[in-house]
Amino acid sequence: MKQIFINCEHLETRVAVVENGVLEEYKIERNDERRIVGSVYKGRVHNLAPSLQAAFIDIGLEKNAFAHYKDLVYFKTLFETKNGKIKPATKRRRQPQYKAPEKKVEVKKSIIQKLTEFFGKKEEEKKKPEPQRNNRNNRNRQGNRQGNRKGGNRRPPAPVVSADDIPNLCPEGSEIVVQVEKGPIGTKGAKVTSKVEIPGHYLVLLPNSRTRGVSKRIEDREERKRLQDILMELDMPPNMGCICRTAGMGKKAKFFQMDMEMLLQQWDDMQERLKEGAPTCIYAEPSLMDRALREFLTNDIDEIIVDSEQAYEHVTKAISMLSKQERGKIRLYSGSEPMFQRYKLKRQVENIFTRQVSLPSGAYICIDETEALIAVDVNSGRSTKGKDHPETILSTNLETVDEVARQLRLRNIGGLVVIDFIDMRSRKDQTTVYRAMQDALSKDRARTKVLPISRFGLMELTRQREHESLRDTMFATCPYCKGKGLIKSPTSISVEIQRRIRSIIKKRRKDLNLRVIVHPDVLARLREDDEEFLHEMERKLGGGLSFRADSSLHIEVSKIIDQDTGREL
Numbered sequence: 001m002k003q004i005f006i007n008c009e010h011l012e013t014r015v016a017v018v019e020n021g022v023l024e025e026y027k028i029e030r031n032d033e034r035r036i037v038g039s040v041y042k043g044r045v046h047n048l049a050p051s052l053q054a055a056f057i058d059i060g061l062e063k064n065a066f067a068h069y070k071d072l073v074y075f076k077t078l079f080e081t082k083n084g085k086i087k088p089a090t091k092r093r094r095q096p097q098y099k100a101p102e103k104k105v106e107v108k109k110s111i112i113q114k115l116t117e118f119f120g121k122k123e124e125e126k127k128k129p130e131p132q133r134n135n136r137n138n139r140n141r142q143g144n145r146q147g148n149r150k151g152g153n154r155r156p157p158a159p160v161v162s163a164d165d166i167p168n169l170c171p172e173g174s175e176i177v178v179q180v181e182k183g184p185i186g187t188k189g190a191k192v193t194s195k196v197e198i199p200g201h202y203l204v205l206l207p208n209s210r211t212r213g214v215s216k217r218i219e220d221r222e223e224r225k226r227l228q229d230i231l232m233e234l235d236m237p238p239n240m241g242c243i244c245r246t247a248g249m250g251k252k253a254k255f256f257q258m259d260m261e262m263l264l265q266q267w268d269d270m271q272e273r274l275k276e277g278a279p280t281c282i283y284a285e286p287s288l289m290d291r292a293l294r295e296f297l298t299n300d301i302d303e304i305i306v307d308s309e310q311a312y313e314h315v316t317k318a319i320s321m322l323s324k325q326e327r328g329k330i331r332l333y334s335g336s337e338p339m340f341q342r343y344k345l346k347r348q349v350e351n352i353f354t355r356q357v358s359l360p361s362g363a364y365i366c367i368d369e370t371e372a373l374i375a376v377d378v379n380s381g382r383s384t385k386g387k388d389h390p391e392t393i394l395s396t397n398l399e400t401v402d403e404v405a406r407q408l409r410l411r412n413i414g415g416l417v418v419i420d421f422i423d424m425r426s427r428k429d430q431t432t433v434y435r436a437m438q439d440a441l442s443k444d445r446a447r448t449k450v451l452p453i454s455r456f457g458l459m460e461l462t463r464q465r466e467h468e469s470l471r472d473t474m475f476a477t478c479p480y481c482k483g484k485g486l487i488k489s490p491t492s493i494s495v496e497i498q499r500r501i502r503s504i505i506k507k508r509r510k511d512l513n514l515r516v517i518v519h520p521d522v523l524a525r526l527r528e529d530d531e532e533f534l535h536e537m538e539r540k541l542g543g544g545l546s547f548r549a550d551s552s553l554h555i556e557v558s559k560i561i562d563q564d565t566g567r568e569l
Contacts, residue, residue, distance in 0.1 A: 001302050006289055006315065007339055008308035015292040016345055023348040025296065026410050028473065029288035036061070037183045037466045040196055040283035042274060045174050048167055055170060056189075057178060060279035063189035067178060069163035071193040072170060074208050175278045183467050198263055198283065201294050201322050202248040202256050205263040206241035214244045217442075223249060236260055247298050255323065262321075293318055295445065297326070305343075307333040352410050353471060359399045367407060369471060373416040376404055380422060393422045394429045398436055405440035414446070414465020423457045434459070480554060488556050490525035493518070497558050498530070501537055501545070504560065504569055513544040513563040520549040522558065 007014040010031070017025035029035075041059035048055050055072060056064040170176055178192035198205040212231040214224045227244045230253045236242065242263075248256060266283065273282040285291065289311060297304075297319070304319075306312045312332045319326045333339045340346045351357065358364045362382035368375045378400045380392070404419060424430050430453045437459065441448040450461035467473075477483045497516060504512070518526070526534065526547060538545040544563070553559075560569045 002300050003303045003305060004292065004296055004301060005339060005343065005345065006292065006304070006306045006308075006311055008289070008306070008311040013288045014340075015288055015296075016340070016349075017296050018343070018345065021344070023345060023410065024406065026349060026352065026470070027288055027292065028470070035285040035287070036180050036190060038180060038199070038285035039281055040177065040179045040198075040270065041065075041192070042175060042177055042276070042278045042280050042282050043192075044278040045170050045172050045176060047172055048170075050167065053163065055166065057176065057192060058279050059178065059180075059190070059192065060281065061184065061190060063184060065178065065180065065190040065192045066188075067192045067194070069166040071181075071195065072166050072176070072178075073163060074193070074195040177274075177282070182465065185465070185468055198266055199245075199294060200259045200263045201297070202245055202251060202259040203263060204243040204245060205260075205267065206243065207267065209241040210239065211241040211243070213241075215246050217246045218244070218249055230256055234260055236264065250299060259322075289314065290318060297322075301329065304330045305333050305339065306330065307339045352407075353474065357403060357407060359396070359403060361396055361399055363396045363399065365400055365403060365407075367411075367413075369413065369469065373418055374413050376400075376417065376419040378419070378421050390424070390426060390429065393424055394426075394432065397421045397424065397429075397433045401433060401436045401440050405437070405444065408463055409444055409446075410470070412465075412467060412470045414463045414469070417461050417463060419459045419461075421453065421457055421459060424453075437461070480556075490522045490555075491529075493522045493556060493558065494525050494530055497522075497526070497560075498533070498537065500558075500560060505537070505540055514546070514569070515561045515563050516545070516547045517550050517553065517559040517561065518547065519553050519555040519557070520551055521555060523547055523549045 002017070002019045005014075005016040005018065007016075013029050013031065015025075015027045016023055043057040043059040043065065046056045046058045046064050053069045054066050055069065056066050059065050176194060177196065178194050179196045180190045181193050182191040184190050195209075196207050198207070212228070212234075214227045214231070218224055218227065227248060231242060231244060233253065234242065234257060242260065244256070270282045273280065276282075286294075293315065304315065306315055309332065312330065316327060316330055319330065333342075335342055338346070340349065355368065356364050356366050359381075363378065363380050366377045366379070368377075378397065380396055400419070400421065404417075407413070408417065421433065424433070434450070434452045437450055441450060441461070444463070446464040446466070448461060448463045451459065453459050478485075481487050497518070501514065501516075504514070534545065546563075561567070562569055
């Protein structure tokens with residue numbers, strides 16, 4: 001059984017996708033956050049960095065967005081207003097460089113060279129493909145690709161724009177329409193592209209592309225052909241394209257046409273907003289609740305449970321626009337116990353933030369996030385599954401594959417991931433684990449790439465990152481350790497205090513009266529283990545040495561005060 005849970009609160013909205021009681025997807029959104037990823041902006045080119053092949057664009061955020069030149073070659077979008085088009089700078093025509101005519105030099109050829117050329121030409125003539133016959137089906141198929149549904153007219157060839165043309169086409173100060181691919185992460189600004197895509201429930205509208213294709217996740221050939229035929233018959237502008245999403249599997253043509261009409265209406269609204277000056281947002285991604293219905297509502301969903309009456313009405317209205325048959329799956333939860341606790345999701349959500357994750361066999365994995373990569377270590381623990389040692393290792397690693405793929409989705413981890421599997425000597429077992437990881441990652445909506453296990457037993461993979469990880473969203477940096485996860489031990493702090501007192505004795509006059517203020521845990525160490533040594537230092541000091549505890553101090557902070565002057569040393 002597959003369910004979608006939508007929990008709506010004053011400050012936060014949570015969405016969980018559960019399959020047979022196991023949490024498979026988990027998304028949160030703070031209600032005061034701006035939805036940036038997927039939104040479309042009319043921006044202004046702030047500056048170009050030719051050495052980086054990148055452009056920095058002001059889209060109205062705190063930091064300028066950036067785009068690689070190769071992501072701006074789609075700048076000739078179809079956005080139009082009543083006042084005219086958004087026009088880039090006029091492209092300069094490249095003047096062909098003058099080349100002096102080459103002098104023909106007659107070279108005497110030997111008989112062997114002449115024979116080689118003769119037989120070489122014969123071989124080339126044999127390899128030339130035969131001219132295609134006038135097949136009516138081929139012509140019809142080609143006409144469908146090149147023309148719209150009604151007219152069937154040939155489309156003009158798309159202009160070829162390369163990254164080298166961007167400085168001339170999009171100079172500093174020019175306006176450009178871009179879509180956010182990746183939100184601001186850390187100190188980096190948002191990453192944008194001029195290839196605009198407007199997602200619907202069954203289709204993705206491609207305004208500046210003529211492609212009409214089917215999602216790669218739909219593998220059945222007959223279904224792909226059926227969907228491709230439906231796309232070719234859609235009533236839509238001939239200079240636009242679309243892609244069928246996985247939610248369209250098994251759906252009739254009327255659902256796609258209805259979805260296309262909604263997307264074209266959004267497109268018209270975007271053109272109206274283009275009249276505003278740059279920078280401005282012309283299309284904002286919907287709320288998490290709407291995105292969850294768009295992304296997760298597929299034919300295999302059995303139930304949608306919502307714990308808010310207002311959200312229940314909104315979800316019912318949104319689903320009714322797509323399919324009235326799906327309304328029966330919606331249910332309002334009105335129990336006194338919190339919904340996530342009632343369906344045993346609370347503990348699973350809490351486990352997302354733990355470093356150690358247990359596996360069914362008794363083994364466990366440790367997940368550590370760093371700036372450069374995410375490291376996953378596999379430990380056999382109490383795992384005894386399997387008849388012999390190699391079989392136990394293989395079964396443990398296969399369990400790890402499923403759990404790692406699940407944790408990457410739940411934690412929204414992106415970037416480079418390195419997994420240290422338990423060593424497998426058999427190359428066959430390594431290949432089995434590698435293929436299992438490919439299958440497990442195929443369920444992920446983010447783009448992933450995985451490499452086979454290396455000679456050191458490590459597997460490397462990358463995962464697309466659009467937002468900050470769930471950990472960075474939920475937690476702030478610890479004011480004590482500053483993100484290290486470590487603090488100095490009382491022994492280390494005691495050594496530092498003694499070193500400072502010794503330095504003061506050497507530099508200053510004797511007969512000093514010092515007071516040392518430390519954290520209570522450090523004071524306990526000084527009194528229990530270092531009392532004799534401190535008495536000896538007091539004799540060398542020639543004055544008094546006293547200690548006081550202050551629980552408000554950071555455990556690593558200590559103060560040494562001259563009691564005669566009250567000044568901190």
